[in-house]
Amino acid sequence: xxxxxxxxxxxxxxxxxxxxxxxxxxxxxxxxxxxxxxxxxxxxxxxxxxxxxxxxxxxxxxxxxxxxxxxxxxxxxxxxxxxxxxxxxxxxxxxxxxxxxxxxxxxxxxxxxxxxxxxxxxxxxxxxxxxxxxxxxxxxxxxxx
Numbered sequence: 813x814x815x816x817x818x819x820x821x822x823x824x825x826x827x828x829x830x831x832x833x834x835x836x837x838x839x840x841x842x843x844x845x846x847x848x849x850x851x852x853x854x855x856x857x858x859x860x861x862x863x864x865x866x867x868x869x870x871x872x873x874x875x876x877x878x879x880x881x882x883x884x885x886x887x888x889x890x891x892x893x894x895x896x897x898x899x900x901x902x903x904x905x906x907x908x909x910x911x912x913x914x915x916x917x918x919x920x921x922x923x924x925x926x927x928x929x930x931x932x933x934x935x936x937x938x939x940x941x942x943x944x945x946x947x948x949x950x951x952x953x954x955x956x957x
Contacts, residue, residue, distance in 0.1 A: 816844040818851075866910070874913050874922055884925055885911065893924035894934075901928045 815822045821844065828840040829848060841848060855861045863878075870876045891898050892911060901909045911925035914934065926934070937943045 816847055817842040818847040874915060876922060888925055892927035892930050894926055894930040897927060899927045
């Protein structure tokens with residue numbers, strides 16, 4: 813039996829996660845699985861946790877560092893590459909959304925940063941230039957442009 817250092821409950825060793833070290837040795841954590849899970853979830857909701865998650869998504873999905881994203885954002889003056897407006901959508905927790913990373917789905921090459929509306933619009937047209945031109949011509953026929 814083992815006592816969790818956080819909840820002070822005595823539990824079976826199977827209730828404690830194994831911490832594997834890089835040298836091949838391992839040991840049981842001092843906090844039980846339930847307490848570790850609660851701590852990890854609480855940390856993920858902090859600004860630091862959100863930033864770490866965002867960096868991981870940028871690196872994994874777009875092979876982009878946080879510094880590269882910030883550099884692109886500065887180059888675009890913090891606005892969408894298409895409509896030249898800042899992001900207006902708000903995250904469910906109340907914070908402003910960041911601009912979306914626009915990329916070529918065939919090659920994975922990053923093209924720029926877009927607001928949610930423009931990103932969804934491009935996605936709806938499957939990056940098909942002819943469909944986008946047809947949509948522009950359609951709108952122009954009603955606007956007298």
